[in-house]
Amino acid sequence: MQPTTSFGTFLVTFLSASMAAGSAIPYMAPQPGSFEIKRAANNGFTGRNGALALARAYAKYGVPVTDTLLEAVETLKSAHLIKRSSGNVTATPDGDDLEYLVPVQIGTPPQTLNLDFDTGSSDLWVFSSETDTSSSQGHSVYSPSKSTSAQKLDGATWSITYGDQSSSSGDVYTDVVTLGSLTVKSQAVESAQQVSAQFAQGNNDGLLGLAFSSINTVKPTQQKTWFDNISGSLDSPLFVADLRHETPGSYIFGTIPSDASNVLYAPVDNSQGFWQFSTSSDIGGSFSAIADTGTTLLLASDDLVSAYYKNVQGAREDQQQGGYVFDCSTTLPDFTFTVGDGKITVPGSLINYGQASGSECFGGIQSSGGLPFAIFGDIALKAAYVVFDSGNTQVGWAQKK
CATH class of the missing domain: 2.40.70.10 (Acid Proteases)
Structure with a gap:
């Protein structure tokens, strides 16, 4: 490139x-700390x-x-x-x-x-x-x-x-x-x-x-x-x-909200300064990922991304539109990845990021461009309460219902 x-x-x-x-979330009364x-x-x-x-x-x-x-x-x-x-x-x-x-x-x-x-x-x-x-x-x-x-x-x-x-x-x-x-x-x-x-x-x-x-x-x-x-x-x-x-x-x-039940934890490798953890998926095998609130999309290896869109009828990689697109009427499959001994599911509805050109939409899962790790941006983060725990050097994910 x-x-x-x-x-x-x-x-x-x-x-x-x-x-x-959208609807407001419940107010959490301030507590010391x-x-x-x-x-x-x-x-x-x-x-x-x-x-x-x-x-x-x-x-x-x-x-x-x-x-x-x-x-x-x-x-x-x-x-x-x-x-x-x-x-x-x-x-x-x-x-x-x-x-x-x-x-x-x-x-x-x-x-x-x-x-x-x-x-x-x-x-x-x-x-x-x-x-x-x-x-x-x-x-x-x-x-x-x-x-x-x-x-x-x-x-x-x-x-x-x-x-x-x-x-x-x-x-x-x-x-x-x-x-x-x-x-x-x-x-x-x-x-x-x-x-x-x-x-x-x-x-x-x-x-x-x-x-x-x-x-x-x-x-x-x-x-x-x-x-x-x-x-x-x-x-x-x-x-x-x-x-x-x-x-x-x-x-x-300072605290984990009560709605965040059944938190799954994975150790963090912070050697590069990131909230990086090991994970896997049925379509992408095992890999490392960074939990990053400063990134919008979920970026992963070409093999994983290609495997995901093989399950989306009519999906195609279109460089003129920037990445993988599909007909906006398509119901996307969920994406599931592991955290520790459990799994977190990103609903397909979150992976439909937004309209591209005409009747086609842009996918929220795209290529990481050869990076040695995946980047779990907001597309993934919105599926769960995500705990950044520096005291125990771990990241936790609690599935949202």
Whole structure:
């Protein structure tokens, strides 16, 4: 495949819509050492762009993004104009289920920025008063000079570069960071000085990484994630992703909700900094997978993907549309994978990601592009309560009914 570097010029331009409104989830009363961050449905949602979701994942993990895939993104962009709205103290879906933004308070007095929760990375970086104004236009920015608790980390720098060479970089401060009911008083906040086009054109004000601190990019001394800093104050050092399809969901810190019964656990291999675990399926054998809230689709080996769509009448791989497509009237089979001694099933209805061209729809299971692991993004995560348990270095899945 021939890579291209043009992806960054428009990637996040389209990350600006949400799932349709749905029924509310029950309220969880705040408890010492645990709290819930609710998501909010975005009434401005107009459609999903499967090719964009795939291209975004490829860029994140260093898989070449082809010109053909970019053309598919453009085609679907024309068909689905995407708009965005935001919620109130909620995690707001942004851009075709691509990002989940959470209002986070930074500094004294608090400055509120909408950050992307990402279990596939470990930096807390933000647009700031140090970012060039042409790049920060339209974003809320963190201003260290307006915070009485901000302290610059002398000599500390950070830099993130994705597979398409889009990047962000800058210097580092420590400051008060509050999420929900808990506060870290001296959290590393990575202030962006340089931001590439894909970030500048997006709607999020930065990113809050929830992978392991070992892949934090601050130099010369790596910094801990917000979760690693707060985990000792939680009732249990874990958080739960309760993501939903076309209804609100939430992130829960410090406790497992009572609805998450019969949790299946698998040990995590965090040697690469990810929430990576061993699994298997009847159609794909045994393989490793990463649980990643920052990826939309379920990406797997070519053999597994091909085996899945062999069971879908009329399904075909169409490079002009970005991946596997099928007639939208088709009822898709479920996808089942193992976790520990049990199994989790992703309903076929979740695997129908959205309309592609004409009467065809884009599949939520697509090729991982040769990566040595599968990526279980939101398509898979929505099927279960997913427990990210750092205390026991394990990931848990509890099937949703």
